[in-house]
Amino acid sequence: MSQVDITPDVLEYKPPLTEQSTEYVTISNGSDEAIAFKVKTTAPKFYCVRPNAAVVAAGETVQVQVIFLGLPESPAKDAKCRDKFLVITLPAPYDLGEKAVAEAWSDLETEFGKQAVSKKIKVKYGHVAALVEGITGKSETAEDNKKEQNSRDSQVANAEEDEEEEEPKTAVEERQPLAREQKSPKVVKEEKTSASTGNVPEDNKESKTVANAGSNIVPIALVVILALVIRWYFF
Structure with a gap:
């Protein structure tokens, strides 16, 4: 046996x-x-x-x-x-x-x-070892997948933020030439403003001075002639 x-x-x-x-x-x-x-x-x-x-x-x-x-x-x-x-x-x-x-x-x-x-x-x-090991393995796998997904989402979000930051910079660079062009009309506006307030350019000032001088000579000449006539009449 x-x-x-x-x-x-x-x-x-x-x-x-x-x-x-x-x-x-x-x-x-x-x-x-x-x-x-x-x-x-x-x-x-x-x-x-x-x-x-x-x-x-x-x-x-x-x-x-x-x-x-x-x-x-x-x-x-x-x-x-x-x-x-x-x-x-x-x-x-x-x-x-x-x-x-x-x-x-x-x-x-x-x-x-x-x-x-x-x-x-x-x-x-058999479940005492097999199930616990299986559940632990599944939990670790799910956690790893979740971390990997979160990492991918974070990379995508960072890429989108970088694109959003680059777009405003480009817009600012495009606006700068426009801002420079818009400054030149201010000079014209200032010239117009000065003309309306009486700030005449120097050439215009000289012509106005000559005209004013000519207009003042006529009354003086009349006064001189009138004085000569009175003197001749009485003397």
Whole structure:
């Protein structure tokens, strides 16, 4: 019986744990005689084992389906499964006839109980590590994507601000020649203003002075002639 190998040590069921899933127990018989096995569990309501009991011929291997029926609701992330399986093997040196292994098991156990080989198999919920790692990975990926998007938005915003700053500079440069051109009409306006207020140019002033002098000579000449006539008349 030392040549009987039972694997694995742990059955790991992955999420979603509310759904049915299947794992396998392998029983290899390396001895030169047939063996019988039986599988027991601490939580029969949550598992279905096929076959639950059977014979393994010499040199053969049998895979046993251990079907997890699913939980009513998902367990907490830190939940630990305490379910266990016990696989017991006994020698089956003779033909059991029409009896099933389950029916003949008590007889085999009574006769070959001291040669029994058993192995305990634990059950583990895979979500404790897998889900936490998956959620953490997704969170980090989402955060990286968000940072990258924010960086792109910031670059676009900075580019738009630079364009807005360049546009006013160009507008100011275009307005400067216009401002220079608008200054020259002020001179003309000043000249017009000076003309309206009596500030006549120097040439106009000279002509007006000569005209004023000519107009003053006529009255003087009349006064002189009148004085000569009076003198001649009385003297």
